[in-house]
């Protein structure tokens with residue numbers, strides 16, 4: 001049974017799946033990647049095979065191997081490894097859930113099936129329940145990302161009575177900007193020990209105010225340290241400092257969003273910041289342009305987000 005004492009909190013990096021130039025998974029850098037997250041970014045939880053990890057673009061056997069590698073490399077280094085096991089086929093999802101349990105992952109997460117879609121809360125719950133039942137000892141998280149799945153069933157509605165149907169339900173990863181829905185998830189479940197993990201990195205501070213207990217995101221791969229400073233300021237109730245950090249992070253995200261920002265660009269930025277080659281994305285995604293990477297690098301430098309730049313005099317926008 002899911003153990004509530006091991007609550008998932010703080011930052012969770014949505015891991016990138018490193019690839020070689022010819023499109024194969026580059027397992028050889030995952031050990032280095034774990035060390036980078038822990039030592040350089042202060043991030044000790046990961047979310048594997050999600051959006052950022054191109055989980056839905058990998059084969060089932062690749063997803064199993066990737067999950068295994070992260071669990072193995074993360075042993076005694078990471079606090080929690082959550083595996084995203086969502087798939088269009090219930091069978092595949094169950095296979096991945098069972099596999100996550102076998103390899104000793106700390107939790108599983110599932111998105112709504114997004115081709116033939118569930119149209120009501122009850123149908124979605126039934127799908128999630130069947131997946132969760134394949135890993136009855138693992139904490140289960142629902143991954144709400146309506147913009148990508150097209151399944152717009154409100155999270156607040158879904159959470160109502162969910163533990164009666166899914167006893168392992170432990171929390172929600174909420175990747176949407178609807179803070180009414182998010183706030184009501186928190187408000188209506190105060191007596192539970194659920195994890196409320198926010199997934200829109202540029203708005204995390206507002207979600208913290210609404211009661212988020214943690215965050216899962218792509219930018220924590222390389223802005224984990226900055227975001228942790230924001231979390232610390234928030235904890236100390238130094239809200240103006242926390243806002244400074246959030247604005248600083250927003251300046252970067254706003255800049256790259258205007259250039260076109262997605263998983264491909266995340267791979268390029270992470271390669272640049274960490275020095276670990278993440279490689280190209282897999283089709284249908286396309287590699288970020290050189291121009292994008294150069295612009296992103298200049299912005300990272302001006303914000304002093306690249307620790308090794310040594311350009312202290314020039315960084316006009318750098319934050320506290």
Ligand SMILES: CC(=O)N[C@H](C=O)[C@@H](O)[C@H](O)[C@H](O)CO
Nearest residue numbers: 051175199200201202217218219
């Ligand atoms: C759609 C998507 O990938 N969302 C990510 C996680 O949910 C976020 O971490 C974003 O990448 C981030 O907030 C930047 O927009």
Ligand SMILES: CC(=O)C(=O)O
Nearest residue numbers: 014050051052217218
């Ligand atoms: C951002 C996130 O949570 C994901 O990549 O799945």
